[in-house]
Amino acid sequence: MQPKTRRASQTSPAAEPAAPAPAGARNPGGRAGVAKRALASEIAQAIRLRMYRPGEWLRQIDLEEKFQATRFDVRSALEELAIRKTIEHVPNRGYRVMEVDLATYRAIRDTRIILEAGAMPGVVAHIGDDEIARLAALAAAFSEAVVTGTRTQQSEINSEFHHLIYASCGNPVMDETIWALRDRSRGSSVTVWASHEALLASARDHHAMVEALRRRDAAELAALITRHIDKDAG
Amino acid sequence: MQPKTRRASQTSPAAEPAAPAPAGARNPGGRAGVAKRALASEIAQAIRLRMYRPGEWLRQIDLEEKFQATRFDVRSALEELAIRKTIEHVPNRGYRVMEVDLATYRAIRDTRIILEAGAMPGVVAHIGDDEIARLAALAAAFSEAVVTGTRTQQSEINSEFHHLIYASCGNPVMDETIWALRDRSRGSSVTVWASHEALLASARDHHAMVEALRRRDAAELAALITRHIDKDAG
DNA sequence: TGCAACAAAATTGGCGCCAATTCTTGAGCC
DNA sequence: GGCTCAAGAATTGGCGCCAATTTTGTTGCA
Numbered sequence: 001m002q003p004k005t006r007r008a009s010q011t012s013p014a015a016e017p018a019a020p021a022p023a024g025a026r027n028p029g030g031r032a033g034v035a036k037r038a039l040a041s042e043i044a045q046a047i048r049l050r051m052y053r054p055g056e057w058l059r060q061i062d063l064e065e066k067f068q069a070t071r072f073d074v075r076s077a078l079e080e081l082a083i084r085k086t087i088e089h090v091p092n093r094g095y096r097v098m099e100v101d102l103a104t105y106r107a108i109r110d111t112r113i114i115l116e117a118g119a120m121p122g123v124v125a126h127i128g129d130d131e132i133a134r135l136a137a138l139a140a141a142f143s144e145a146v147v148t149g150t151r152t153q154q155s156e157i158n159s160e161f162h163h164l165i166y167a168s169c170g171n172p173v174m175d176e177t178i179w180a181l182r183d184r185s186r187g188s189s190v191t192v193w194a195s196h197e198a199l200l201a202s203a204r205d206h207h208a209m210v211e212a213l214r215r216r217d218a219a220e221l222a223a224l225i226t227r228h229i230d231k232d233a234g
Numbered sequence: 235m236q237p238k239t240r241r242a243s244q245t246s247p248a249a250e251p252a253a254p255a256p257a258g259a260r261n262p263g264g265r266a267g268v269a270k271r272a273l274a275s276e277i278a279q280a281i282r283l284r285m286y287r288p289g290e291w292l293r294q295i296d297l298e299e300k301f302q303a304t305r306f307d308v309r310s311a312l313e314e315l316a317i318r319k320t321i322e323h324v325p326n327r328g329y330r331v332m333e334v335d336l337a338t339y340r341a342i343r344d345t346r347i348i349l350e351a352g353a354m355p356g357v358v359a360h361i362g363d364d365e366i367a368r369l370a371a372l373a374a375a376f377s378e379a380v381v382t383g384t385r386t387q388q389s390e391i392n393s394e395f396h397h398l399i400y401a402s403c404g405n406p407v408m409d410e411t412i413w414a415l416r417d418r419s420r421g422s423s424v425t426v427w428a429s430h431e432a433l434l435a436s437a438r439d440h441h442a443m444v445e446a447l448r449r450r451d452a453a454e455l456a457a458l459i460t461r462h463i464d465k466d467a468g
Numbered sequence: 469t470g471c472a473a474c475a476a477a478a479t480t481g482g483c484g485c486c487a488a489t490t491c492t493t494g495a496g497c498c
Numbered sequence: 499g500g501c502t503c504a505a506g507a508a509t510t511g512g513c514g515c516c517a518a519t520t521t522t523g524t525t526g527c528a
Binding site: 076079080083084104107108110111114115118119122171172173174177181184 | 310313314317318338341342344345348349352353356405406407408411415418
């Protein structure tokens with residue numbers, strides 16, 4: 001192995017104090033370094049928007065021209081999503097949108113309940129009045145979207161609502177973990193809002209959450225979130 | 235863009251019923267497909283064992299010959315670890331072991347507490363007597379290792395102990411999430427056991443956990459775990 | 469008419485090359 | 499003697515090529 005062994009410098013074990021932050025921006029050709037990471041989230045977004053359904057194969061050539069990226073970038077992005085469990089990699093067959101079976105779905109749901117309900121005390125402690133006001137506005141917007149908006153609009157407003165909540169818990173790691181799980185549960189067929197009634201119930205939940213938030217009632221909030229996830233309104 | 239546009243086949247949106255599992259094994263040249271994933275965990279293991287310290291640079295050429303892998307494999311593995319937040323990628327500088335600052339450390343710790351304590355009811359519900367017996371054995375082994383064993387041995391036994399617990403919660407996703415967080419917190423300087431007293435306290439905690447497990451006392455277990463993490467004994 | 473084997477096409481995936489960038493060393497200058 | 503600047507060495511990283519493998523279409527045979 002090893003096509004070309006140049007030099008085997010000893011990795012300074014203890015040295016290297018910890019470089020602070022050398023330079024910063026760089027972008028020579030056009031958007032090479034950027035596209036790498038961005039492409040992964042673009043594809044992830046497309047999956048979120050159900051442009052690719054669970055079980056569907058993601059052909060590299062298609063993505064290549066769909067997103068105007070090089071094959072290499074596409075493959076990197078695909079690999080990243082596979083690691084994130086958004087898609088699944090089958091050797092010599094390609095990548096396909098992850099399909100989560102019922103058991104896995106329940107596992108994700110239970111984990112989410114623990115995490116998201118557990119985040120509520122932090123939210124109550126850290127959230128400000130302006131955020132609550134914004135949440136109230138979003139809850140109202142969602143209620144309206146249930147009647148007038150498209151599926152995508154509903155989904156977006158709903159996402160924004162929950163995003164704002166978890167971002168307010170004062171714990172970036174928790175926020176990140178919660179959204180990783182939320183993304184994973186999207187590959188389930190259960191996830192799509194079942195009925196108009198379910199949507200209405202979700203809208204009501206949102207308003208109740210805002211109320212509980214105003215009262216700084218963490219326990220009530222946790223209970224609401226738990227029910228909310230259990231019904232799987234996202 | 236697009237070096238060679240062959241054909242833009244329409245991605246069959248609804249088709250693709252969901253291929254079950256075509257073939258399975260494949261390994262022509264030697265270990266190409268295997269090394270890809272394996273290498274990442276090998277490097278991760280090395281980091282876990284502190285062969286590379288937080289902040290230290292991981293030179294591709296060194297890894298190349300250290301693990302007898304091609305440059306391409308090394309880079310893939312490094313990318314994977316960067317996505318997992320085990321290491322950090324600095325463009326044109328390379329990859330280095332992630333250093334977690336105090337704030338992030340606390341964020342991880344708080345998230346872990348919520349998750350790991352939240353997993354306890356599941357553990358109590360699903361664990362069998364044989365697992366408890368094994369845990370008791372491990373707790374004893376740890377107590378002994380505190381006196382006679384090396385740092386690495388202690389760490390390994392401790393890992394096995396906690397691994398067994400979380401694997402018994404009946405929720406693979408939870409287990410996986412917990413370990414992802416545990417791995418991330420390793421990049422902190424706080425993580426290493428502070429003193430001999432701390433080690434002894436950890437050992438005592440383990441025995442107390444086994445006891446609580448025997449009594450199927452989820453609340454007590456959760457309290458123990460919370461304290462255990464708070465003291466940061468791993 | 470149905471099935472099986474074969475052949476052609478398409479797609480994935482491993483790998484190496486070389487340009488871009490950064491780090492290091494040494495000379496020149498203040 | 500210390501600092502700045504510049505040339506050289508080393509390392510990272512983008513990208514394309516082609517082999518391996520799978521899928522699709524077709525022909526021949528029972």
